[in-house]
Amino acid sequence: MAETVLLVDDERDIVSFMRDALEDEGYEVLCAYSGEQALTLLPRKPDVVVLDVMMPGMDGYELCVAIREEASCPILFVSARRSEEDRVRGLLAGGDDYLVKPFGLREFKTRIYAHLRRQKRDRGANDRFLRFGSLAIDARGRELRVGDMEIPLTAREFDILLFLALHPSQAFAREDIYERVWGLEADGDSATVTEHVKKIRAKIGGVEAELNPIGTVWGVGYKWQA
Template structure:
């Protein structure tokens, strides 16, 4: 199948630059030039979204939050903002990656390819039906987490982390191991994103069951799923 890419940026030169680069590789490319267009185009279910942070209308962060209930594909933020707080916020609202402008087309393609390869590997994994841990259930096939029969909203990467840890209860994974397995060794991001994703996962799980603890920190080592 031809990968479908959505490029949302108010700088038309950047959109054209990216679009031409990926059309040359056989991609189908959707485009949007403001936040409202980006939300509308996301309904076409692209395989990956490149999302500018500073756009007219809803900004990239607001767009990401608005579409996370309708798309499960990777979202890569594009931004001139390079502060750590900006990257962390992008991940907190549901982004999977954050690329600082200016960037080379070669690096952008490498990241897009890495995310799509990762998504393909996840989809090809054999199903192990349902994982049950007390009030928490994980449907591997449907990529759903429920607590007390109530769905827990998760981004694709958050679910992948939960699935990885829950399929190996009691096993400790370092941040580096989690990053390599979820983002892939080809990725060029920051492993600090793992801690931010774990923080978000814990907050979501706790909001449904404050008394339970499923992910433990093994200080100086990493994280593990409680049996």
């Protein structure tokens, strides 16, 4: 199931800009143009909230406090206010991050992803295994097993496997996988993702020939299909 992002900003053009960027990544996006409207959407249980500071009526700080009474999901402030005092006030109100407008799409999407990844990691602290039939991934121990057999993976191979497994049925381009596994500052080529996927498939297929958890989405990239 796709993660849900709630966008809250009274500037409709900015909401549209952020919504399009997130929907391109496969997220479900809810939009609100006031604090009051945002509160009516909280029962939809968003996985992360992005909210502006300067809004008519209930401002972002007040809204953040109200959200914290009902939800523990990550909250990312986006604002043209750039002073240290504004950032500190946002964090003290219960926010997890603060991004100054104008911002780049890559940084915006990466921050959303980072908060969701951290949330998944926290949720998985008590349930360390992801199981898909005979395949089991130990996220904390960084081990892959098929039945009783451990499959040795390199660090990068395991990172790719875990990233796709945490987003079942969601297709990712090679470039997206490379950026999220290697990082924004990596200097390599996204073509290396293809080679790593081939090696992962070969190692799993060597134990159970019919098992292929990573599917190819032609013209796009790869997705978890186990």
